Amino acid sequence: MANTYQLDIVTPERVMLSELAVETIAPGTEGYLGILAGHAPLMTTLEPGEVTVAFADGRTTSRIVIGGGFMEVSAAKTTILADSAERIDEIDVSRAELDLEEARKLLDAAVLGTPEAVAAKRANVLAETRVRLGRSR
Amino acid sequence: MASMRQIRSRIRVAKNIQQITKAMKMVAAARLRRAQEAVNAARPYSDRMREVVQRLAANVGSGGIQNPLLRTTELARGKVGVLLITGERGLCGSYNSNGIRKANEIVRPLDVSQVRFFTVGKRGSNFFRRRGYEIIGEHTVPNTGVSFAEAKAIAIEAREQFERGDIDKLYLVYTKFISAMTQRPTSIQLLPLEPPAATIEKVAPVDVIFEPSAEEILQDLLSRYVDTLVYQAIIESTASEHGARMTSMSSATDNAGKMISGLTLSLNRARQSAITKELAEIIGGADALKS
Numbered sequence: 001m002a003n004t005y006q007l008d009i010v011t012p013e014r015v016m017l018s019e020l021a022v023e024t025i026a027p028g029t030e031g032y033l034g035i036l037a038g039h040a041p042l043m044t045t046l047e048p049g050e051v052t053v054a055f056a057d058g059r060t061t062s063r064i065v066i067g068g069g070f071m072e073v074s075a076a077k078t079t080i081l082a083d084s085a086e087r088i089d090e091i092d093v094s095r096a097e098l099d100l101e102e103a104r105k106l107l108d109a110a111v112l113g114t115p116e117a118v119a120a121k122r123a124n125v126l127a128e129t130r131v132r133l134g135r136s137r
Numbered sequence: 138m139a140s141m142r143q144i145r146s147r148i149r150v151a152k153n154i155q156q157i158t159k160a161m162k163m164v165a166a167a168r169l170r171r172a173q174e175a176v177n178a179a180r181p182y183s184d185r186m187r188e189v190v191q192r193l194a195a196n197v198g199s200g201g202i203q204n205p206l207l208r209t210t211e212l213a214r215g216k217v218g219v220l221l222i223t224g225e226r227g228l229c230g231s232y233n234s235n236g237i238r239k240a241n242e243i244v245r246p247l248d249v250s251q252v253r254f255f256t257v258g259k260r261g262s263n264f265f266r267r268r269g270y271e272i273i274g275e276h277t278v279p280n281t282g283v284s285f286a287e288a289k290a291i292a293i294e295a296r297e298q299f300e301r302g303d304i305d306k307l308y309l310v311y312t313k314f315i316s317a318m319t320q321r322p323t324s325i326q327l328l329p330l331e332p333p334a335a336t337i338e339k340v341a342p343v344d345v346i347f348e349p350s351a352e353e354i355l356q357d358l359l360s361r362y363v364d365t366l367v368y369q370a371i372i373e374s375t376a377s378e379h380g381a382r383m384t385s386m387s388s389a390t391d392n393a394g395k396m397i398s399g400l401t402l403s404l405n406r407a408r409q410s411a412i413t414k415e416l417a418e419i420i421g422g423a424d425a426l427k428s
Contacts, residue, residue: 010185012285012368014178030348043193044348045357070358072189079185083361084285 004056005037006077009064009085016064016085020056024078026071027051035073042073048126050133051080063088065133067126091134100127141411144404148397155393161228162386165379168281169317172376175282176314179372183365190362193355205300206330206359212302218253218273219243220295220327220367222311222374223261225277230385232312232378233260235322240310243324244270253304255295257371273298282375288368296363299328311370312377318384320377327366330359 007021024035027049035042051064069082103123110117139147223236240261244252255274256262262275274294278287298304307328313321347354 008181008185010182012179012182012365013175015181028348041345042348043189043345043351043354045354070189070354070361079189081182081185081189081361083289 003037005035007053007080008077009051009053009066009080009082011082011085013084016082016087017053017062019053021053021078022056022058023052023054024080025050025052026080027066028071035078038075039073039078041075042071044071045069046071046080046082048122049129051085063133065091065126065130068122086130088133088136091130093131093134096127096130096134100124100131103127139403139407141404141407144400144407148400148404151393151396151400155390155397158386158389158393162383162390165229165383165386169376169379169383172282172372172379173314173317175372176369176376179369183369186358186362186365190355190358193351193358204330204356204359206296206328206363208299209329211305214305215247216251216253216304217243217247218255218295218298218304218307218328220255220291220307220309221257221261221265222309222371223256223258224374224378225259227260228385229378229382232320232381233258235320236310236312236374237261237264239322239324240265240308243308243310253298255291257291257374278371278375283368283371285364285368288371289364291371292364292367295367296328296360309367309370311374314373314376314380317380320380327363330363 004020004022006018007024008018009016022037025032026035027047028044029047030044032049033044046066046069048066048068051066053062053064055061065086065088066080066082067084069080071078071080103120103126107117107120107124110120219240221236221240223233227233237260244265249269250271252270254262254265254270254272255276256265256272257276257278259275259277262272266272274291276287276291295307299307306326308324309327310322310324313323315321345351
């Protein structure tokens, strides 16, 4: 089938997903971007956020929260190297809320413009996304 | 010859020890399996990561990469950092001492004040602290395995020392996991990062869209690459430790078994000779009465 491609989502701890996909929407550094089959070769860093995958059977989709990472799109396949990845049905909402609180505190404490502040900001975005998606499922 | 009672108590002791070593072996085997799964699960990520870094390096072109992690100028007058990964506990054959020996090879030609240690595991840090080395960061990892986030925190700590110019080189000493029976202590130079050889595929770079630029992506990926290497080293070491413990406890159990059978044999001999002696006495007594 020409309108599908191989999608791999890999974290250091496991191969999260390796399937044929129709469309992937990922949080690129310069905004969310959608990948369809036949997309031009692309390399981009990813921000913490939500990845939505539409699978080749045309019906099921999967929503995954990633903690930032990297995506490579080539003619044959697309690979996402994520720092962390969680399907939204795996999210423990109460823990995610605790993480969010923690992240907020760190962000308040961090001095603007330092690497710590950047890291705190990312952690904050990740925690927010997890809480939001965990609640919405 | 030892008395029967002494032999019995020695058998009891050997049996107790055997039970303990057998239990430790079983625990180590279970943990080894889990650790091995972690090692296998991490492989796809680090393989892909290496591929991508190589391809990117080809696109950026040699000499074009400016990254604090590639710095080769000496700012800290030859100060060296060593990230040493050992275990928390002993009773695992030569696992800890091999790792320590490997680290010692790096450190020996240098002056004590030139070296800064980052350690994972108490064994290594205790050894080098006693010898007056400076231990900057000391970490413990749960022996059920380390998460990537924990490994990353350790890697960042060491990386920052390098980026700030407090050390000029960072070595990573860990134990490579080959199989449950063989583990190889290994040391590599982690920083400055060897610019990954772009010679592997000298294909004309395809027209690739980079978001942001190739340079920026490479910057981002290089630090991630270092974190991945550290994570890989830690989980391999954990697997090695459990493997080493399993093998050594297995042979300890065998040895205890041999000891028990040897002792049982001498117990039986002692018993027989005691019976023989008693019989001889009785017969002797009876003969004496008869005559």
